[in-house]
Amino acid sequence: MADTKLDEDLAPFPPIEDEESDQLDEENRLKPEFIDAVRESLEEGDEGRTYDLVEPLHPADIADLFELLEPDKRGMLATAITDLMSGEVISELNDYVRDHMIEALPAAAVASIAEQLDTDDAVQLIEDLDPTDQRAILDELDPEDRAAIESALSYPEETAGRLMQRELIAVPEHLTVGDLIDYMREQDDLPTDFWEVFIVDHRHRPIGTCQLSWILRCPRYIPLTDVMQRDQTLIPVMMDQEEVALRFQKYALISAAVVDENGRLLGQLTVDDIVHIISEEAGEDALLMSGAGDGDINEPIRDAYFSRVRWLIANLGTALMASFIISAFDAAIAKLVALAVLMPIVASIGGNAGTQTMAVSVRALAMNQLTKSNTRRILWREIRVAMLNGATVGTLIGLATAVVFTPMLGVVIATAAIINTITAGLAGVAVPVIFDRLKQDPAVASSVFVTMITDCMGFFAFLGLAVACGLTG
């Protein structure tokens, strides 16, 4: 009998190889054929078929489906699958796609979605809407949810206060393990997911924390104060999300208490919400260094244009500076055109070496690994790497130039390449460190300055040495 039941239970559980084969490819991305089928059913206006296609998907995959479809199909899809549009789908959606969709939905529909969500997700849903739309949605909510969301919105964006969820378990310290279990069994409105219980004093300040696994392994009579851990990472409510992400990562936290300036417990942050921030913050450096702004493929073209063109114009300015340096040597170039042929090489070597060092420094600064305590050591390390790189690349280009042009020009370009590589190593550490000391994000502006330095030094060292060595005399 027991065996029969087991087999029945097993039957619907597919073997692992075949799992996810209809909608997802081997890298867990939605298959193009699946997207095409959805697209087709939307174009035919067949809402029933659309629903049947989408229904087996995980909410996170439904969110991906919205992002992969063309903007004009997204509204049609939302209408076809209204009751699959759970809070989980909404919270997994890309910001731009979500805002675009939410703006198109009536306030009552948005409110009914917001009501199913934890505070933090509900806030995310409406925080970027314009004030009138936000007000209309808030008015549809019941007073308790509205108060929670309004209170979250009162904290600045990207702070712990904005991100935290208010739903949590906080109990007084005189309880035993058994009391706590009984308390939780009696409560109807516990948070959906929680991983630890906070023990608070009579002023509602957290004095300890207790992982659920510790509670489950203890006999009922043990006092909570014997199980709980007193040392805990408390997150001040105004802390920036980047800092929050670093704490979660550094201390391997699953959840943490958020406290006000008096140390009173206001809410909690859980790692499933922070994981997105960790990934965003780590991934944005590549985008920032290239001057690509948010760098989101769902960003409207207008926004992408404005954020990128600023940096292109800034770089145009640095390119003009390099041109000034070249123009100072125009007589020399007119005499020896080989200089014009070779000069971009020296600038290019320096640019690449500078970008390498800068990427390393920016990452180390972001991870709090490059601090006042070791800046000098790291600078010296980078100069040594630069000398090795410069010697290698300088020798190669020097030999090639000596063969094609003249030995003297080979010596000049090799020397210029070494000078520029070392300059690049210095600038690649110094520029981001200086921006960091000035409390600026080193990823944002370093690139323009490092390129300017290596371009100018590249042209100046090469052309200047060529003139000094009498090659154009």
Place this chain on the structure above:
Amino acid sequence: MADTKLDEDLAPFPPIEDEESDQLDEENRLKPEFIDAVRESLEEGDEGRTYDLVEPLHPADIADLFELLEPDKRGMLATAITDLMSGEVISELNDYVRDHMIEALPAAAVASIAEQLDTDDAVQLIEDLDPTDQRAILDELDPEDRAAIESALSYPEETAGRLMQRELIAVPEHLTVGDLIDYMREQDDLPTDFWEVFIVDHRHRPIGTCQLSWILRCPRYIPLTDVMQRDQTLIPVMMDQEEVALRFQKYALISAAVVDENGRLLGQLTVDDIVHIISEEAGEDALLMSGAGDGDINEPIRDAYFSRVRWLIANLGTALMASFIISAFDAAIAKLVALAVLMPIVASIGGNAGTQTMAVSVRALAMNQLTKSNTRRILWREIRVAMLNGATVGTLIGLATAVVFTPMLGVVIATAAIINTITAGLAGVAVPVIFDRLKQDPAVASSVFVTMITDCMGFFAFLGLAVACGLTG
């Protein structure tokens, strides 16, 4: 009475503003003065003072302290604080710093550290050692730990099998909530931290999962099969860590079961271990795109040199190609030196625009947002952004050139800038997408190719147009 007790408990709990003031600055980094004090006490050989200084630190901060100290001081510190060298310190250490230190410790000392760790951390401790050292340490371990570590080492690096911990709770499906709680209270060797319980069938295949919070809120008589969730994300044991990190992020997982090819439960992965991978994988793109390899400031200089010089040489090759194109126009340049002065500007604009688009594409590919289903749409989007950028920057440089040189040269440089910006937009999407289709990491090699394309096109379009328009005639 209760109040008195409360106050006593509160006394040692510091107000939040003063917290961490002795060792950590406001950004949670170790203060330079603190590092100096430790450095000084190490130089004086005062092990007692060193111990007293380090003792209040969190293990993650002790790990940071090792990384910030000079390599020759790290051994001295380890000797001074032996009993603070917990598994947590070791697992938080940077790979290079850890390997360097572990190699210096005797096998028995390493074994005694390994024994306190979960399998996954113990594996991390010894996986990079050479086979003889690894063998010596394994021989010191008790047979059970040794078997677990050897089994983990049998999976390739960076797979789920290497990363997973074997310690987990798996129970048969016929238990009730009460049975499970009793079972956990009786067990002595439960894992240190766990967040969910796996329900397995008689072949040890996971059929459901149960968060601890669900267990705690249910009455004892409820069967586990009524509480558990059947749908779960199972991680195949050979899955690559990058893929694992994406699943954790996409489905907001706290832990997940790792299964073999027959679907049998082998171990679990928890988000606190995956968070480091998520951050690493997201952050490495900036390093890879710049050709900075691992880009770790703790990497030995020799390794940093070899990983970077390869890319500098590859870039030298592309710079030489650009030089060939210039040399084809040397007669034109000799006649009109202004061309040499201006040509780097066109290449630079294209290079920047290409890097921006490439950074966006690489990030979108890494996040599985750019797939076959939307490549054409994104390509078209980027071309439109490029046309706007090209028109803006082209107009600016065209006007400036027209004023300083001649109107015709202004038209030529503006046209060349627009052509190169659009080329950059195309290449910035196409190159990473092609590498991705060829199953190569688009972050690694795209940069060299995109720069080559924009450099060559920049010089060719500008010099070619100048000649075609008769400016050098």
